[in-house]
Every structure is written in C-alpha cells, then in structure tokens.
Amino acid sequence: MKITAILSALAAATLVSAGKFHTTQPGKANFVPGAYIIEYKEGISRSNAHDNLKKHAVDYKVRNEYDVFNGAAINVKSDHDGKALAAVPGVKNVWQVEIFSLPKDEKPTKNKNNGGDIEAKSLHHMTGVDVLHKKYKLTGKGIKVGIIDTGVDYKHPAFAAPGATEGCFARFGKNCRVKHGWDFVGDAYDGSNEPKPDSDPMDCQGHGSHVAGIVGGNALNIKTGPKPATPWVGVAPEVTFGAYRIFGCDGNASTDVILAAMEMAFNDGMDIINMSLGGGSSYKENPTAILGEKLIAHGMNLGGAAGNDGSEGVWMVSDTGLGETATAVASFDNVYGMYNTVSYAGVQYPYSPSEATGTTPIALPASATLVPLFDKSGALLDGCDAAAYPADIKGKVVLLLGDFARCGSVGRGGVAKAAGAAGVLIQSVPFGLAGLTGSPGMPMAAIENRAGEAIIAAYKKNPKNAITWSKAPTNNQVEGGGAPSDFSSFGVDGELRSKPDIGAPGGNIYSSYPRAKGSYTLMSGTSMATPYYVGSQALYYQAKKSKPSGADVRRAFKNTATISKNWKSKTYTSAVKQGAGLVNVLNAITATTSISPDRLDLLDTVNFRGVQKITIKNTGKKTETYTLSHVAADALNSYSKGNSWPSAIPVIEADYASVKFSANKVKIPAGKSVKVTLTFKEPKNGDAKHFPLYSGFVIATPSREDSPAVHVPYIGLKGAVRDVPMIDTDVGAPALAYTKANGSVADLDAAVPDFKFSFRNAAPTIQVRYGSHSPDATIRVHDAKTKEFLGFVNSRKWGSAFGATGRMTMLDEYHNLNIRNYDWHGQVFKTADPTATPVVLPAGSYNLVVASQKKLTKGVYPADFEIFELPTVNVSA
Template sequence: MKITAILSALAAASLVSAGKFHSTKPGKANVVPGAYIIEYKDGISRSNAHDNLKKHAIDYKVRNEYDVFNGAAITVKSQHDGEALAAVPGVKNVWQVEIFSLPKNEKPAKNGSDVEAQSLHHMTGVDVLHKKYKLTGKGVKVGIIDTGIDYKHPAFAAPGATEGCFARYGKNCRVKYGWDFVGDDYNGATEPKPDSDPMDCQGHGSHVAGIVGGNALNIKTGPKPATPWVGVAPEVTFGAYRIFGCAGNAGTDVIMAAMEMAFNDGMDIINMSLGGGSSYKENPTAILGEKLIAHGMNLGGAAGNDGSEGVWMVSDTGLGETATSVASFDNAYGMYNTVSYAGATYPYSPSVATGNTPIALPATATLFPLLDKAGALQDGCDAAAYTGLDVKGKVVLLIGDFSRCGSVGRGNVAKSVGAAGALVVSVPFGLAGLTGADGIPMAAIENRAGEAMLAAYKKNAKNAFTWSKAPTNNQVEGGGAPSGFSSFGVDGELRSKPDIGAPGGNIYSSYPRAKGSYTLMSGTSMATPYYVGSQALYYQAKKSKPSGADARRAFKNTATIAKNWGSKTYASAVKQGAGLVNVLNAITATTAISPDRLDLLDTVNFRGVQKITIKNTGKKTETYTLSHVPADALNSYAKGNTFPEAVPTIEADYASVKFSANKVKIPAGKSVKVTLTFTEPKNGDAKHFPLYSGYVIATPSNEGSPAVHVPYIGLKGAVRDVPMIDTDVGAPGLASINAKGEIAEVATPATFAFNFNTAAPTIQLRYGSHSPDATIRVYDAKTNTFLGFVNSRIWGPAFGATGRMTTHDEDGNINIRNYDWHGQVFKTEDATTTPVLLTAGSYNLVVASQKKLTKGAYPADFEIINLPTITVSA
C-alpha cells in the first residue's frame, strides 16, 4: 500500500475516534474550576484544534499553548465539561487542571531527557513521521554548501556503521558527494586552493548537516553527545560542498561554483545557510538559484540574523521567486551551560570571544549590577558609568539594549575598569548571541534571569556564583516563538520574504570531532537545514520529486501561524513568513492554494483585488470555508526618523478582506478560483509606512485534512517616500581622506580645497532602505553640466541597486559608508566602460537615490540631496 493511502486511511479513522476524559477522583487533588488540559491528536495543529472548539460552540480562554506537548490549557467559559471537550474532533485526551503543593525541601524536577522533546520535532510533526511512518529521507540527496562536513563523525555513519565516511562510490557512506573549493587558509580575499576533500575545520557545516540528517541516538564508539538526538531526515545522502576555509568569508564565485556542482551531482535540495546583507532578487546567487530550481532542484536559504536591525533586512540568497527564505523559531529546550546564583540556576550563552566554552570564574567573582541613579540597569557603553565604583574582580550585570553600542564595545569598557566578567541581560527576552570582547568572559542571560539575579543581589550582595562544567537541557525563555534575532523582511520591491520559519534557536547538533563533537548553536543557519530536512521527508513520502515551487507551496500552505512570545496576536508575516513549518500537515494535506503569497504593495500601487486558486487534491468532494486572520502591523518610522527603528512598534493596523464566495464546494481533483478584495487598514499613519499583514485561510469540512492558508503583506502609504538616506545622523556628508586612506578631517567647503591625491574628498552615506539605483552624480559647478558618476576605489561605481545598511559596525559605531573619490567618473551607468579622470575645478556632488517601485526617471523618481560645492586644486 502506498504511503499516501496509509495516511488517508489514518485520517479517515480519526473522524470516528473520540478523545478520552481523565476525571480527577474526588479528594485526590484540588482542581481549578473550568480549567482543562487538552492533548490534540497527531496531525492536528493549533489552528485546526481552535477551529474545531469554536465549531462546537465552546467559549474558552487560552491559558497556555504547548509546543512539545501537542496541546493547550484552557479555561472554559461556556457550559461544557471535560466529557464535552473530549468529544470534540481532534482531541485525544482531556484532564482537569490540578493544584499540587511541592513537598518540603523538594526542588522542582529537572527537565526530562526525552529525545523528541529536546529536538522539538513535536511542534513540526517530524516525530510522527519518524515513529509512525518510518520516514527518514532515504533516497533523497541534500547538498550542504557551507564549511564542509566532518564526514567521519559517528552522527553521519550509515546504519550499522560506527563512524561516517566520504566516498563517491562507497556503499555505506552517507556523504557520497563533495568538493573543497577553497582550502583551509582561504578567507574570501585570498586565493582558493581547492582539493577533493571537503573535511570541515570550522564547524558550521557539520552542525548544519547534523540538523538535516545526523543521527546520534545510538552512538556506540567515538564521541557521544550529552543528550541523544536525531536530525530531521537521518538517512539522506549528503553532498558536502566546502566554500569556507577554517575562518573568514566566501566569495560569490566559489558559492556559485558549489551550487552548480551540487546540481551536476544530482542533489535534490541544496542548503545555503549563508550570511548576506539585504539586497534585491537580482543578486547572482539568487539568479543562479532560480535557474537551478527551474531545472528541478530545490533551494533553502537563510533569512539572516539581523532581527535587531529592524525591517528591510532579509538576506539575499533566498530572494528568488521560487527559492525559500527561512526564518527562525526558538527551540523550547536547549543544551546550555548554566550559572547558579542565590539558589537558582539559569542557562547562559557565552560570547563568541569567550570561545563558546563554559565560563570558569572563581566564587570570589561576585555579582555587581551596574545601576543608574533610579536603580535601573545600565548598558555599560560608557566608562563614565563606572566612575567611583569598584568592580575589580566582579561580574558586572548589564542590560542588553544594543541601540547604543554592541557587545564588543561594552565588553572592552568592562575590561578596562577591571571587571572579571560580564552578564548581559537579553532584551526583551531569550538568550541573545554575543560577539563579545577579547580577554573578558561574557555571556547572555535571559531577561527573567536578570530580574531574578538583581532581586537576589538586593537581598544579599555577597551571593556567590557557581558555574557549570558541562551543558544540560534547559527550558528556554521565548521557546516556540519567532526568534528575536531572525531578520525582518520585506525586500526592496515589497515582496513577501521570508517565506517560512523553522526551529533555529538553541539547536543541539554535531560539530567537528576536533572541536568537541557536539554543540548548541542558534541562527537562521540552523532553521534552514531544518526546513531542508523536512523537504527531504516530503520527497520520500510523496515518492516523487516535486518541483521546488510546488514543494514550497505545500509547506507554506500548511505552516503553523504563530504568535510572538507572550502575545495574544499573531506575529507579522514580515517576521515569520507563512509560519512554523509543519511537515505532517504538508504531507497529509489534500488542499493547495496558489499563489503561496500575496504582495499587496503600497497605497499608490495597491493590488487590492487578488485571485487565489484552491485545488482539492483529495479523493472526495470537499467544502471549504474561507476566513481571514490579521497579524501584527510593524511601524518603523513612528518618530519621523529617516532610519528604521531597531525594534519596530507593533500596532493593530488590520486590513479587511471580502471573498467572492465565503464557502466553495470543490470536487476531487478540481480547482476553484476565488476573488479576494482587500481594504487597507483604517488605523495606522501612512506617513509612518506601517507594514501590515495577515493570512487568508481555507478550512475543509473534513477533519482529516488540515486547513491551508496564504500570507499577505502590504504597506500603508507611499513606499516611494520611505527615506533612502539617513539624514538624522548628518548624512550625507563630506570629509577629506589622505593618501593612506584615512579620514583626515571634516571638510569646510567654503575654505577647504581638496585635491585628488593627498586630500581627496569622501562622501559619507548611510542607506536606511533599499534603492534600485543609488547614485552619486558629479556636475560642473559653473555650468551645471553633468560630468558623470563617482567611481570609488573602495566601493566602485556609485550607481546600481543597494540594500539598507546595518545600524552599527562590528565595533558598535554608527555604520557609515565612505565613498572615497579621486577624480574618476563614469559617463554612463556602464561599469564596463573606462572611467574618465577629472582635473582641478569646482564640482557639485549630488546624492540621488531612486525611490522604490518607480520607473527611474531622473530627477522625478529620485530622492535628491545636494552636497556643498567643492573646490579641487591642481
């Protein structure tokens, strides 16, 4: 029997099976009146379950939502008891909420060691596919374009083997394909020294590969993990395409070469957990990706880890029309080192500079919160904050607001005043990633941990620290919600990116044996392989090789729409895309909606009328109910600022939707088109350009098939008016640059004479948003004749598309781009021509940035900022 037939049979069986109510015996325990714990059946998502409760007229309030345990705690406000809840379709078990008191001198039990709970496969349906349907990704080829793979690691061993191997024709080698494009010493700027051995000496690629398809459940020889774990698709065949050396970066040239080799090797899916700034889809890796997808491949690209930068920051690799840009969700559990303080234990995340190793400070290194006069924690960016304070040998507690400086800057300040270490409290919650400063142990702690430590310190300042020697399993603040670090969209054309989310925060996986064999890492780099592994299970279940576009649509249609941590409203599609991947839903769904996203654009270019096609891929006629769920709107310019705020303001700016039919009946194998008419939000100031979003849902009457949905995103206001250049920081500006390339002094145009050798001008810019054509134009000051476009030695021709810049550089300083100009100009926007060298004279420089969604007519479609006239001497 085909797997699809098995799934259909099980789905049909669930229609007639009732849940069980486990009544509490009188006198056994106290209960909360009207409060119940509900466990959903396998394959029932949160949205399915809540829809079913509402269909049965049950009025309730959610107390808690659970990820690892597939269910929820609710308070029933209507006249329904536990038996009534158990009778609702999709409910497996019901218990009353009981009240227990802890025995005296009894500490709360530690988190269990259940493998599936730690890996969070419950929240994505992967656990069911492993256990019930025995899906492992066998027969599917996955290419890892990364730092290589430690292919001898036991987590990559074939079934029955004790260690992994790499051999193109080896019968028992799971890593069958691969190539080292660069060599150990390559850093992105040095000459690549390729060879045939893709062994990983950095670590990232091995961790990524482990998430896709590692298996550390039964390690018999070699390094064993602290906790057994299994990847999403533990029997995939790997291709290891190494594009990074032991440190440093990778050039687009080797990335594209690796993509093509992966295609030639027959990879079904390629994983590209690469970093990249915001861009347009017309970047080379995205263009090549689209071509490969058109020829039958599938591609997952990381959305980026710039969530602290605000909107417009999704990375470029997954920007193609049919590529998948993957956002991150936090794992509810994670393997973390811990620190004990005042009788309580808290997980922490050490800085990169600390080496991601356990912190080992003596008990004499006590806590010292850095407080202001009002008693609030300070960020530690200024040395003056430590004036008169003795922090030598102590661990300073700092607030983790990175709006003024980064972890490098505050770490260096703490080190300069003699602190033994620094604990940085995550804002608003979770465990932030820290770069950290060299020479001082630093770590991020959760917000709740920071509050608890501060309260304990105020009671007894002499409390000592105890630092763990090895990681343990910890429940993590913010788990199950979109990761704070995950980048916000949209792209420069208001296209909906990222596409979908997957577990990427606090993921335990394989690591090179020379570096400890296993480690915990966070990032969209971890979410992407989770998605790619999920695709491998989908391929195996379907026993076919669907197109990349079809596979992506299946996953986006059936993802779990999520809320931010502690929120009652749905997180913006600008953050989570279509939601958290639900592999079981993707495989069992008998409905598809296309297209898989709706780009409404802005008020000026509003695409308010949209058409969707709903297809019934099942075997019976189905009736679908159409509905609409709004999500958070994001306001990034509420203060009239010219650079987007690092943390967008969440607003209730909701669009409304009318359907040409609220219900549609579709025969098996047939499709129906439905017209959607959107109305922009009534709330929200168009001058602040709020990004609003939501989801259009089609719910089948048949419980056996999950509901499907499509996300939409729009911008209220005219996107052409979104500021290009951040004038709030004084940009654009002029300065002089000396022969060594150093910025010598700020120019005073009325008296200062530049030359193109010892005192060349440099134009200082800060792009706060994408521009299709970011130019710096040169005019003769006397005749106003256009002379050409600036050619910078550092940045090259000053024309062409650009993405927005990050808020700060690596040292925590305001990020400014300096276009040094030594007199060369291009007459046209053609970088293949020869630039012309201008001589002494007077020139006007004009920073002209094309506005988004315009045709590029100059000057009407450009944001134009004139710089003062400059004089250039001979």
C-alpha cells in the same frame, strides 16, 4: 528556416544592446580584485563568448565555467574593468566576484555534555517529524541532498549507511552516505587567495558537518566511534549526501566558487541543495539567486538561510533565498538549550557569554557580589554613562538593561571596565538570550528578561545575596522557545516582496561536528533552520513518491506551516519575521488542499494591490467544503521616532488590515479548484508617516477534521514606500571627507568650503550610509558655477556611483559604524552606462549630489529621487 539559421539570427539579435555591470553592494566591500562573473546572453555559446572577449583585446584567465548559468568567472589581466566587460557583445550581466562568509554569530557550544534528551527530541515534536519517523516510517531514503558549505566529516559515525556495523572509512566508499562531493578550495583558502581544489571534501571547520547532521544525521545506534551524550536523529536519516566544500578551515568563499558548487550539485543529480550562507540584503538580481532560479526551473530545489541579522531591523533577508521560487528560511528557537548558568539568591539562570568572553565558563570569586545599575526612579539603566556608576562598583558584577540603541555591548563593556566592575550581566530585551560582542578583558553575559526581573526582586529583598557560576552547562528551558528566533532576519526585500518564506527550528540545535573537534555540538542560526527545511523536503519527496517542482513544494510547506504567536503573547508574529510560519512536515504531507499563490504582496498605499485572487484546490478524493477566515499579525513600525535609520527592534503595533471574501464558504469537488476574490483594506490604525509593515494570514479550513487547514500570508506597507529614508541622516550622512594618498580616509570639520581638495593626495570622499534599498543609488557631479551636470562619480574603491543597492548593516566587520566612503579622484561617467569609458575632470569647483531612487518608482530624475546636495568642493591641481 533551419535550426542553424534560427540560432544565428538569435545570436545576432543578442548583440544589439550592451550588457549590465552590477557594482558591489554596500556592506560588501570584500571582493576579489580583477575577478568578474559574466553571464552570457541567450543564444551565446561558450566559444562565442570567448571569441568576443578576445576580439575586444580582453586578456583574461578563466576561474570557472558555468553551463546552466551560461557564463564564466574570469580574472582580467588587461586594463578592462567590469564596465568594459559589460560592453563586449553577447554579455548580459557582469558582477565583481564577491566574498561570502558563513552567517554571523554561529559558533558551537564547546562542552562535553551538550545534548540533553529533551533538547534533542523537542524540535521534531514541534514539526511533526517525530510522527513521520514512527508512524509513517519516512526517512528520506532515495533522496539526494547537496550540502554547499565547509564540507562534511563523512567518516563521522552519524553519516554511516543504515544497518552498518561500522562507519565510513574511505571517501564515498562502503558504508558511506556521502556519495558525491568535491573540495573546490583547499584548507588554506580564505576567499581572496588562490583555491587549491581536490576530490576530498573533508570538513575541518565544522559548520557543514553540523548542517548535514540536521538534514540527515543518525546517532541513535552508534556502536563504534564517538558517541553523543544523548542519541539523536536528523530530519531525514537515510538521505544520500553530496558534500561540496566552498570554505577553507577558516575564512570566506567567493561567488564564483559558490556558483561552481551549485552546478556540480545539479550535475551529480542532487534533488535539493542546502545553502546556509551569509550575505547582505540586496535585490534578487544577484548571481547565486539567478542560478538558483535556473536550477529550480530544471527540477532541483533550493533552501537558503534568511540570515542572522535580526538585531539590524527590517529589510535584511540574505541574498541566496531571494529568488522568486527559492525559499528563504527563518529560524525558530528550540524549546530547550544547553547553557552555563549563574545562580543568584539560590536560583539558577542560563546565560550566554559575549564573543569577547569566549566559551569557557565565567569564573568570578564569591566576593564579586551583584549590583543592578538603577536610575533615581529605580529603573534599570543601560550602563552607557560613566557618571551613573556608583563609587563602590569596583570588584562587583553590574546588572544592566539590554537596550542597545545607544552604545552597544562593546561600549557599555568598556564603560563598566573603566569604572572597575568585575563583570557585566545584561538583561535581554524583550526576552531570550541576546547575542553580545562584548569588550575584551571584561566578563560579560546576557541573561533572560525574566531572569533579570527575578534577580532585581531578590536584590531588593537582600542586596547581599551570593552570586555563583556553574562549572559546566546544563539543560534549560529557554525563554522564547518555540517562537521565532530573535537573531533571525526580518524582511521584506527592496520591492516589498514577502521574504522570508517559512521558518524551521534553528535555535539551540544539537547535531554532528567533526570528530577532531568533539564530534557533537550545539549551534544556533538560520544555517541550522535551513537544513531542517531541506530535510523536511526530502521526507515530502519520499512520501509523495515523486519530485514535484520547487514552486509546488514550497507552496505545500507554506500552506501548512504552523502560524506562530509571539512568546507568551496573544498576537501573531509578523509574517515579515516568520514568513508563513513554522514548518509542519506532517501537515504538508497529509494535507488535501492547496492555495495559490503562496504569498500575497499588497505593496504600499500608493501602489496598493487591495484586490487579490487565490485559487483553492481540493486534492482529496471527496467533495469538501471550506470556510474562509483571516487572522491579522503584528505590524512592525521601524520609523516611529521619525528616524532615518530603521530601529534595531521594530515597535510592535496593532495595525490590522481587514479582508472581505467573495464567498465565505466554498464547496469544491475532488480534484477541482475554485477562485476566490479577496478585498483588502489597509489598517485604520498606524501612522503612514512611520511606514508600518502590516501582515496576516488568509485561511481556508476544510470541514473534515482529518485534513489540516491551509493558509497564505500577506504583507503590506501603510504609507508611501517611496518616502522611506534611504540615507542615514541621523549620523550626519551624507557627508564629505577626504582620502589621503595612502588610501586612508580623514573626516572634515564644518569649514568645507575653505578646504582645498586634490585628486592626487586629498581626494574628495563622499560618505554615505544606506538604511534601505534603492533601485539606483547615485552620486552626481555638477559644475559649481554653471550647475551643468558633468557625470556620475567613479570611485577607485567602489566603482561607478549608480545602480541598485541593498541595506547596510549597523556595524562593519570590525564593529565600527558602517560607512561607505566613495573616494573620487576626478573620474566620472557622462551617463549611467557602466559600459562607457569614464572621463577625468580637471581641477575646479564642483557640487556633489547624493541622489537615491525611491522604491517602486520609475526613476525619473529628480522627482523620483531622495536628494542631498553637499557643500561645494574646490579641487586644486
């Protein structure tokens, strides 16, 4: 058969089944109206797809076209929605164009001397990069790294070419290490308005320049231009950069722009792309993850930020790194950091101000003495109850306990302000410096746990001790330094796959910043950890004098990472938090052993994969003997109180699995491999009703001392993951409300049966709040009298109420309880087919059922669903 005939047959075959429309995820209400991303089926060309759209009378304007992704982003000008687009022949997947943000809580420390010598150098000592720079002379030379971010200040002297006596003054010109790039959006772009692209990716926001500096900035020998307080160097200081700007000076970026930047980076020959982006939890079937997998298959590697949602508990790793071969990077804290300080009883303690307080050093008068808020037993209170404050608190600084389970920093700040306090110090729990939102008009700051204990002890000796505030930041050893960052997101994903993959230094990182904004600053986040990992890959490529596949590189780094213990603890941090551990670049490059696969997903008790096989390969030049061992890590219990919403801080338990090896020692000739069978047993401890996530590491240690040990992490869940709560019943969800004609949502009282709804001006509104992933989150409509199933709710705001959904965050972007309101104006889908045409039901009496498919089930209704029946709604004409 001729090639043309084969292609024709393939194209014809792909037109048989309808495509899939993926509705917007909970927690991602921000999307561009009328804008969609379309992925074509295999064998469908761009011209075929456009012909098919025109044949189905779709009036549209192209936003972006994609080659590797095989699709397009379009603005639809006709009445066609995502469901209709998915019905067009040749369409495989359709998504709304969503709006991404920079990861939350990543703000610069604004001061002139924010880079201590110890701080600038300590992170490279943590990872072996300092040895690679000095002994091996590795710099990343010849490796291309794409920064998909806010752009890069390419004229910054930290990005000048090696040996240059002056910086880069012309875009991509002489002395520039930023050799490629594009501005996809323009300064005024915020994610929702029209992009105004041009060829200049200059950074006016700052995030991208900081990220690029971590990958490969060099401020050791700056002779002209702004100089840092302390010389510093990035991980790979001779890489070549591509700067792909997807954010304006403020605001967000849309999915279609991100995909375009990813493809341009590939076409420009980037070896690795850095994606320090913020996204909510989801399944791996999202556009950026899908394209990422395709690019990795074509030879480019990718690092994605795991996210800064550590305060949200489990199930929260961000979208971009969820691909099967992509890398989701967690953050570890640098040992040192620059902070303003507060002194009490003559001892100085670092503090982290709330967002509402801002970055200006707190300045309270000497008369503002400190008072811890104790209960009757002498224990520190959280400050949520107004009655607990003494009458003489006015004008004083109150010390509170940092347990945010009840009212958060906004609530307690408001209570303290109303009581007349002059300021608030919050003792972090369990350690570190907590991130606070805070209350406007109330100076608030977090202090370390050890600082709180010391202040309380000093207060008990002398309640009249003076409290003073520094005027500038100083270098401080950080509580928790060297361990996983408190803000770094926990895994796993909705299919119990092990994410994040690995960790890197991301807390308290000093790097470049736009010259117009001070040139250098300190920032923290998984956005900082990701470029550290990406720079590490550049050193690896240079050392190996090759560009191995993405899967091989990730395995090399995961196998050789440093397994971390909790700060000042004898137990190992859960792999749900640290992945395989802290990146150790020296080990990755010098190791002569590998283990495949690079993770073991044991799943849950019902689907337990207790028998696993690993392959150990000796890549050295001599026969080697390996000893196999196992270390268990902390188990994380997020449902210890029978709660339906996962705990913000999981309870650490000693629920340890056991492992037996088919051979405890193996002898492997040079260049050969051996398979070893592992037999796991679930932990004896731990209540299966609370779904503890247990984990650990299987280790192969060579007899030679000059070759590092290698390991692979495993994660499992004790209990049935199908029974993990998906709807947050603790706050009364699901519940009924109504949407007014102006679009505002009003809550109902208990007398729901007596309320008269109207599809026009009092639309029934179903309030849901997802605390975990569901493969199919549905809202079903039944006739109240006959109980006949009439269809699935179609909401004007949220679309069809079925399909996969990720976890929601505790609070929305306005710091209110995050609730998703499905406004129902009578439209339903008769079947769970987004390509069908919805029908409109008349006035009548209906029963609404919130039914969410349980994880790792086949989706048989009702057996495989968590079901909540809402009261009958009576809809008038």
